[in-house]
Amino acid sequence: MSLEAFQASFLLASSADTLGFHYQKENSSAKILGDVESLGGLSTITIEPPKWKASEGTVLHIASALALSTTKTGDTLLNEFAVQYLAGMDAMDDRIPGTMLLDWTGKIRPREIYSYRIPYDNLAKDNSAAIRAMCIGLVYCKPNYLSKLIGVAIESGRITHHHPSAYLGALTAALFTSYAVRGIEPREWGARLVAVLPRALEYVVGTGHSVDENLEAWSEFEGKWKEYLKVRQIADGESKPKFPTKYGVRERINLFQKFSGSRIIGAHGYDATIIAYDAILSSESSWDEICKNAVFHGGAGNATGSLAGAWWGAIYGLSQVPKNNYEKLEYHDCLVGLGSKLYELSW
Template sequence: MSKGNMQDTRYFEKKLRGYLFGTACADALGCSVELLTFEQIKQKYGEKGILELPPNSPWTDDTQLMLVLARALLRGAELELPELMNKIAEELVLWLDEPDLGAGATTRGAALSLKDGIPWNKSGISSKTCGSLMRAGILGFVYQNDPIKLVKVAQVSGRITHSHPVAEAASIAGAYAVKLALDGVEPREMFEPLLEVTQGISQEFTQALESSYRTAYSDVGDEEGLKKLGQGWYADETFALAYFCILRYPNDYKKAIQTAVNITGDSDSVASVAGGILGARLGIDAIPVSWIEALKEKEKLERMVGPLLEKYFQLSGSKLRS
């Protein structure tokens, strides 16, 4: 392997590990406070809320389902859309045998439909919840250099479980933001591309994205700004809250995630979306070593690094290695 190829591999390995561990650490930090109000979080952890990841912290269904999608991509990211969707459907059915880490009724219901033989293009449920968004970020890595396929796969793979336009737009935005992060686009400069790729899909999502951007650059404090954007149970709010945290702290993974989890709402999902995007942007070195060490089952993430990196270069490596 040439020196240039080795540098490429090391660079993208840091970015991939940043995405994987950035997602999982943020998810784990939010896990223990997801069902608490911010006032209850402060009562339990102090005025600033939860700040550090305790030892042996588990992740939730957010990371679990991202890994389900990642496994499907390893089996067929290069395939045409119908064949790839079949792989994703198969992995969702296999996921039903995994431990229940808190998956929503929409994702589980769609997976059960797939298991019963309902085709993937009819299995989706018209739900605005964030189950498809939270797993979509890995698409931004695998298809970084194929934005057309990235958008198509993000939208259609999201529909397998969540067929509502809000969820579709959010899934595209979640995946595309990771691609933009890898491209070196500053969070502030992501706004217009995100508007463009989600244009015409959901006015609700567009309004949420615009509100996130305006609020992040207003003079309101973090707590007030987050309250204004919602609680994150619906996909438009989830992405808006995550984007707000990224805009406020574009170069500080730890502070962005601490901000994301200390809310009244879907702390783990908001944080995992923000954590994946910032992890891809800043790389593994930006994530606190103590958080990585505290993460339960981190070896599962490590085992995905090599195969995903190989798949990435299989799809786009010719452009990097020429």
Template sequence: MDKFKAGLVLGAVGDALGFRKGRWESCPSGKKIQEELVDLGGLGALKLDPDNWPVSDAALLHMTTAEALVTDYWCLEDLYRELVRLYVEAMVCLQGRAPNPSTVEACAHLKPHNFLLAWHTPFNEKGSGFGAAAKAMCVGMRYWQPERLENLVEVSIEIGRMTHNHPTGFLGSLATALFASYAIQGKPVVTWGRDLMEVIPRAEEYCRKTIRHMSDYQENWFYFVAKWQFYLEEREIDKEGQNKPTFPDCKDAEETDRMYKRWSSEGRAGRRGHDAPMIAYDAFLAAKGDWAELCKRAMFHGGESEATGLIAGCLYGLMHGLNQVPQGLYMDLDKRERLEELGEALYKASSAEKCIDK
């Protein structure tokens, strides 16, 4: 249970660090961010509080998703209807936190008062952003057991499509949900990317059965897969048995930024559903359990550092807990009490012997 709590808390810590009240989220230079961090006294000297280090809209949507997952739903359709209701309500609460315009626009298509079509939204050319990936780790926490993989695939895709109905968007939510489940299972981190590639055909099969106009998605489907295959080949962990990732000698933040931009689709690292989980995963893989190293790579880079920080921080908490993390980062954290309550509730819900079918 403690690691479930730590996962949600450290996800919010990573988000707040990368966000820094909008200052670092919008900064394109990791070097500048890390210089400002030194001026603040370094990572260990930071004291995160709601006024100066609030969590971003991404962390609040992750919490909103978790709120629905801990309700006592009898079937997945009931879960989806509850999510629709909470997402629509959240759009009002998020106005002071600069929510992503494409997410707000997508939520306008949700129909909380339509029992049959509540969560059915049209294909969205703008839906390839990181938002779906950044809110789905709790899905992996709810369905972390290997025998619940079918539920994980379906729920992560459907919650992704509600706000990011584009393969690059909702495959991102599948990736982060899957990685969260692997962290809880204790699977070797180096295998996660390969295992994701093996699960994606299940996602495609599910979508073929449930999406009426699959042709709209097909031409965009392989972009996500191709990007991830390129990444795994670059790290030399694309094949079974290759368990020693190759990392370039990134001597400074500028080299790291250049590497991350290469993986992105438009030169802003972490902006899309494929590279936000990719950067978080790469940082987690490279850090080898070192919290400070994880922060340097996932929270303090140029680009969407609040999204990559949220994903990486959650994965770290699920695998390592709070022991190595300075207390000042989470003692007075924004929403900490509710985050811990949700972590406990997710643990209890995931442990309950209850098979959720359609």
């Protein structure tokens, strides 16, 4: 674990989020890649507001980190997540937050005990819970913190999206960040996730909060992930992932659509995390490739990009990324500072 890994995880999550948000209205990967090329390629782009503005994901990822940096624990920490998410909504001008997020944050009552608990919602499956949870894996990165990571990640997601297909996305986001910063081989991550899910279910049942509804909906997320691991032939956590001889943009999108629950690929907690993970496996150490594969696919590129960017940054740091892709980001100094703060807390 290094300070640079923590800072890079924050910065590159936001860099990829910002790139994806810029192209969120374009559903053609070919057109997005063509525009990037017309600008001179990714390495020539200076990601700087107002042209390049972060989405809700960066704002709420910062909110998660602010909650964690208070060093509060238990219900007090979870209430702080709710308070910070509500505060983050004040910065949503022109960021187009989802209606589910707007609805449930509007019902949060700051500082009330259990303010983080909302009713189960069968429609709340989207990626919003996942894209703000990566930093949880930075604080609880050590193996002996796994129980805390599970509980905090799940509850951070349930604050606004009380459905397993959403909050298990938050768990995956945090878990994979912890694996990345610890240097665990990416090919192992998916199998490790599946092995952790029974503990996550045990936690959810133990809370006694909408247990029957959660049990009924539990299999969707797990089923999607098991199917993906079977496709890549890495369910054992040891084998190298298998990719088709030809795995270009069209082949990649065709695969993603099989795991998507929406016409927009990456819109839900399960396919957002699967797409980001697939990009980590296929892109290896190339920043250009991680952006091409996780951001510029014409779906929810800001979400899948922010996840992959956080994990990739925790693995590779900043040395292979053009400085103009992250030095002038919106919230740059805040992101660097939070990376430093959570690095201190992780020890």
